[in-house]
Amino acid sequence: MNAELLLPLIGIPLVVIGFALRFNPLLVVTIAGLGTGFAVGMDFISLLETFGEKFLNSRQLTSSLLILPIIGLLEHYGLRERAQQWVASIRSATAGRILMLYFVVREASAAMGLLSLGGQAQTVRPLLSPMAEGAASNLHGDLPPAIRDRIAAHAAACDNVALFFGEDIFIAFGAVLLMAAFLKENGITGVEPLAIGLWGIPTALCALLIHLFRLSRLDASIAKEIAVWQKSHQASQTNQSEAEVKA
Template sequence: MNYWPLLGIALVVLGFALRLNPMLVVTVAALATGLLGGLDPLAVIATFGKAFNDNRIIAIVWIVLPVIGLLERFGLQQRAAAVIRSMERATTGKLLILYLLYRQLTAAIGLYSTAGQAQTVRPLVAPMALAAAEKQHGELDPATADQVKSMAAATDNVGLFFGEDIFFAIGSIVLIQQTLLTYKINLAPLELAVWAIPTAIMAFILHSARLLLLDRKLKGAHR
């Protein structure tokens, strides 16, 4: 058995450890893996092309990101913050709990690309969470502001991670099914998806509690 292609994994680990450009690291690692696996350079490039063509929907990001950039340039973040400041009882925790609910529900029905770090958290959710905190507690110090922004990003991650497994046609469910099949456990994707619901509910409860604790912490820090 030829173990040399596994060197690509070491290149990924080394590149990330050295904080190099992730796209460059992954590309070099993939090229190295292909070459060490016995493919000629043209075959490696052809494999890249086929993978991109099979997953060409990822190219949509190059359309979405410039649109988001233009919206931010013309005041999207400021308008989002202004909407929150106009709401009397809005708090950071309550706002993020609503976003968590939205993220989990949409991910559960397969609409996991309707939100995300680039599409919604940076231009909308994080500015709105900051505006809610500033409305309630005044100007935030940099460390507290960073904590609010990081909690907004974490809320998106939790909502997506625990919501998407309820959607039985997602890749992770297929991976779990095939892994179990190797151990002679034959479950339909729908059965796995149903059992993801209790986990998603617990994730919602626990993260919502964290968000309410964040509200309390902000209140205590700015008395």
């Protein structure tokens, strides 16, 4: 195979290596984009113009400016506490079950094009994470900071993974249209957005099953870690009491 045809794909191994080494994602993507641009013969000025154009066309600055103050105001008046209290009243609710339900809804809605139905700022932080944390607190009592952070991380991962794989099914999604246009520009015909969306379904189903399996083990893992924490906490209190008695 001609090496000149493979050279523009240099960005793919750069992204894989950068993510595997846990470098800054923004830095990795930027370097991969620069490497790809230089590989196809673009000059530095053209690359900067392309980066700037894509940034201006894709940013949603106005939405962010509107969402953040609203969410902050709702949290100030007790949105997180209300969500925790409501979940605590549901006896069958657990952190894993709540996250599993959200994952299914998020991926299904993203597949239908409802990309703004969820989100880190407007749903995960003020609602999903407190609800999952409240369910765990209702079962186990006071939670250590490490468990709270872990539940918050799982909540954020649910939104990211479900959106990432669900949106590829939606045929009007920008990435799907970009792939179809790129293939046509390079002489590969017969690949329509509908076909790309259909081929995204198996990957989305695999992501769904894998993540639901991980979340199904979350409750047992939390219970085990809390039991260990409670034992160590009780042991430290006992040692402290004995030390005070001896003193």
